[in-house]
Amino acid sequence: MSKSSALSRRSFLKTSASGLVAASTVGRAGAALAADPIHFATWSAAVDTVKSHIAGFEAKTGLKVDYSNTPWAQFRETMITKFVGGAPIDTLWVSDSWLPEWAEAGWIKPVDQYKALTAYNDDVDKFCVDSMSYQGKQYGITYYTDFMGFIYNEDMLKKAGLSAPPTTWAEVIDQAKTIKSKGLAEYPLLVPMAQETWLIEFISALVFSHGGRLVDDKGNAVMQEGGAAQALNLLVDAVQKHKVVSPSCVETGELAALKSFSAGQHAFGLIPKYRLRTLNDPKQSQVAGHAKIALMPKGEKGSHATVGWMRFYGMTPRAQADATRAANTVKLMEWFGGKADGEYRFQKLLFKDVGAGFGVKSLFKDPEMRAAYAAYGDVDLIGKQQGLALKKDVVTPWFGEWNDVNGSAWQQAILGKVTPDQALKNSAAKWTSLKKQG
Amino acid sequence: MTAITSLPRRAARFGGPTYDERNALVLIAPLATVLFAVAVFPILYSFYISLYGLKLTRPHRVPFVGLENYVTVLTDPQFWEAVGRTAAFSVMSVAAVAVIALLAALLLNEEFPGRRVLSAVLLVPWAIPYVANALMWKWIYDSNYGALNGLLYQLDFINSYMVWLGDADKTLALIANAFVWKEVPLAVILLLVGLKTIPADLYAAAKVDGANALQRFLHVTLPALKSSFALVIVYETMMAIRHFDLFFILTEGGPGDASHVVAWRIYVETFRNLNFGLGAAMSYILALATLALAYAVIRALAQRI
Structure with missing residues (x-):
């Protein structure tokens, strides 16, 4: 009994294996015969x-x-x-x-x-x-x-008595303070800074509009000086000093920002331009008809450049x-x-x-x-x-590895764990180290 | 019967495998092959990988580096910072799980109306998948529309919505809270089983000796629960050290590096930076450290049991 069942198992295994081989062969032949797509x-x-x-x-x-x-x-x-x-x-x-x-x-x-x-x-x-x-x-x-757009809520600006959107980052802060003082929004300025794939776009838009660069044409880190430093200082002050940007920006990603702006909680926001359609769709947004785009505000020595x-x-x-x-x-x-x-x-x-x-x-x-x-x-x-x-100036073979460190550095500065200067130095040091490794 | 029939067959074959043994081997072989393929081989292969500078984004350059990856990890200050955070997270999580589970087990060990319903309700967090648990807590902690802010605001404990996960000083504790919520039910079951095995005679004898409730707890219950406690502590410590899901979904290691624990660093190094060699070395260090810790805890507790 035992022997016959063993034989039967053996033949079962043999048959199965033969079947699999045959099916595989026929499959391959079929694929070879068909036009390669x-x-x-x-x-x-x-x-x-x-x-x-x-x-x-x-x-x-x-x-x-x-x-x-x-x-x-x-x-x-x-x-x-x-x-x-x-x-x-x-x-x-x-x-x-x-x-x-x-x-x-x-x-x-x-x-x-x-x-x-x-x-x-x-x-x-x-x-x-x-x-x-x-x-x-x-x-x-x-x-x-x-590209990264500077979006504003026209209705909120009108309620605050502001006739035109800001053209410089200094004006953005002033207008945001006015809006906050009138109780129209607790955090009028929306800058999503969560650690996600979008973060480099938000950072680059801020830096470029301040006339800065993260990396020069030779691929050397310049993020610790000039426009990049001004951009981070502006953001840190906006969170800690002026309180016009929520400290929760470090956990706000692009999608959450879209929802937050759609809910009418902000006057200004850095938002990818293609979201303008959603923001003005009455089915998806409470600010439909009021979300407008303005040129990216410029920093002290910057321009209306964006990323x-x-x-x-x-x-x-x-x-x-x-x-x-x-x-x-x-x-x-x-x-x-x-x-x-x-x-x-x-x-x-x-x-x-x-x-x-x-x-x-x-x-x-x-x-x-x-x-x-x-x-x-x-x-x-x-x-x-x-x-x-x-175009983003940091795109290199080591971009992904540096991006995590840089995002973390900006977040730490926003939270007051390190100074903006130290955060940018840390980021620059990581860049230089990765560049050496190639 | 089997032993009687197989002995002569073995003898007849001069010590070679018997017919039944051969059959057993044939039947075990498929499972053993699968286990080797999905468990043993990956473990061995990951060690092999950890000896190479294998980075997927540099596919043409995979040098043998020996133990260099291990040295790199162990001399990296950020790794040790992550070890510190992992330790802090584990200590607060395991301590909270042990205390809460003990209290809940003591409660459920008593007879009272609704005990069975309460026992069933207590199991709910255990039945929720880890990822679903993490997503649920993400909603609870959200600074704009989270239930926690809503509750505290309604109760007048806060004047405005708080930033929870975005506050680096609170992040680890909040993640630990979500971890504890999920892990307590299993610990309760383990401790409850231990409680059920304590003979009623011991309590009766203690009462006769004039011991009050606290003394009975300290001198009867706790000593009898040592082995259950050892199991809870070892298991929960291992779970906490290697925990990843909550860090991935709630904070992605942030804000800043506030929740960069070792498991998160392994993920980033391996699956974002695609640095498989370094990631494998880090994984081995974590695994060995966990093993050593578990061994030490078991040994320490075993000596007292």
């Missing part, structure tokens, strides 16, 4: 819009696209794991923050040789091309771009290894980042769908886009502010 990876944004645009591409070209998406929060780590593991990816969305890291590792390749992609450079803002470039080479074509950011379509070495695959991938990248059937269709769809900004200058003149923008924002002012946007 273009592998396209994105984070999970505007998924339906992406899918419909892919469908249009497949119908027009007859090529197949294997589309996958991953949540934004895990995208970088997931993609790196896939790169290291040799997973098939031909083109993907890339954040400007990751460009040096990925380019140095050889996970994405320059696209300068593909004129179909670089031909669009003349029609996009300079910071867009700058943000897609590393060591003189261009690594993609625009997906979406935006801009880019997300773009990057191309992998796998795609470039084969001429046909490269040509097909370029077609897909152009279909999304450039023109599709003679117009910037995807950029328009994306703008209408989620309000995502575009770096294409000619779209600011497009009547359809102007009309859409006019429903909630001053399109000319938005275009002007975008033209003053600068």
Whole structure:
């Protein structure tokens, strides 16, 4: 009995193993026979819009696209794991923050040789091309771009007797104190400073508008002096001395800030420009119709500069290894980042769908886009502010590692645990140390 | 019966595995293989990784560095600051869990109306997943719309909403509070089991000797609970030292570096900086330290039991 059951188990195992091998062989053969698709990876944004645009591409070209998406929060780590593991990816969305890291590792390749992609450079803002470039080479074509906006609640300003939004940071503090003294808002100025991916954009906007830099053109830390120091001192004073910014700013992230501003709790806020649409949507915001954008206030020796950011379509070495695959991938990248059937269709769809900004200058003149923008924002002012946007100056292979330390340093200064001077020195020291390691 | 039949077979095969033993090996092999693949191999492989400068963002440069990663970690002042925070968090958490669980266990050991309902309610936090628990406390502590501010404001304890998690001086204690809320039920069960094993005769004898309630607690209950306490302290200490979920969801290590505990640093080093070599070394140091601590606690308590 025992023996026969053992034999039966043995034959079961043999049969199962044979079945698995056979299934695997047939599967592989099937995959080999099918046309190899273009592998396209994105984070999970505007998924339906992406899918419909892919469908249009497949119908027009007859090529197949294997589309996958991953949540934004895990995208970088997931993609790196896939790169290291040799997973098939031909083109993907890339954040400007990751460009040096990925380019140095050889996970994405320059696209300068593909004129179909670089031909669009003349029609996009300079910071867009700058943000897609590393060591003189261009690594993609625009997906979406935006900048940090200075948003104000027009209704609250009127109630406070203020006729115009501030143009300098000194005026911001003065107006905020007026609003606070009249009991219209406890913390009139909103500056989200939670340790999250957005933090560097908030910091950069403050620093650039004060005429400062975090890093100079040679890649040396200059964050401990000039405009950067003025920006941090302004913020520390706003929290500790003037009490116009809540100390809870260190736990307020971008999304929480949006909700807080939507609830009518603030007069001024640093908020990504594309959120203007949500802020003026009566279904989502209590300040709908009153959220306006102004040029970024300038510091004592600063300008109306702000920070801009880019997300773009990057191309992998796998795609470039084969001429046909490269040509097909370029077609897909152009279909999304450039023109599709003679117009910037995807950029328009994306703008209408989620309000995502575009770096294409000619779209600011497009009547359809102007009309859409006019429903909630001053399109000319938005275009002007975008033209003053600068790329982040800290984007390097060691950016992520430094970013955690820098964010922590700014938070400690805001909380009064260290002086602004010491916080910036600590941040600069970390930068210098990481730069030496390379 | 099995022993009788297998002995001759073993003898006949000159000490080799019997038919039944072979069958047992075949049956155990799949599970053993899976365990090796998902437990033993990763543990060994992570030690191997800790000897290399493996950073995923530098895939073409993976030098063998020997124990350098361990030296880097142990000579990093920020690591020792994180050790200090981990120790502070663990001490306050474990002490609070032990005291609250003891009081609750003593209460539930008495007969009173509603005891069963109370016992069931007490288990609720234990049934809530760690991440859900963390999200719940994030809402409670929120400085703009949190329940804690709402409650204190309604009761006139505060004049305006307080910043809780954003206050570096309060952060660790607040996270410990959320940890204690989740961990107390299990500790109560462990202590309650211990209480149930104390013979009633001991209390009767103590009463005859004229011992009052406090003396009975100090001289009968507490000594009898030592082994249960040892279990609670060792388990909760291990949980507190390696705890990550609350730090990730409530503060992400902030504000500033106020909640940079060792587990958080391991996460940042490994999964944000993708520095697997250094992260693995840090993990090994944490694991060995936890093991040594648990051993010391068990030994110390075992000598007194």
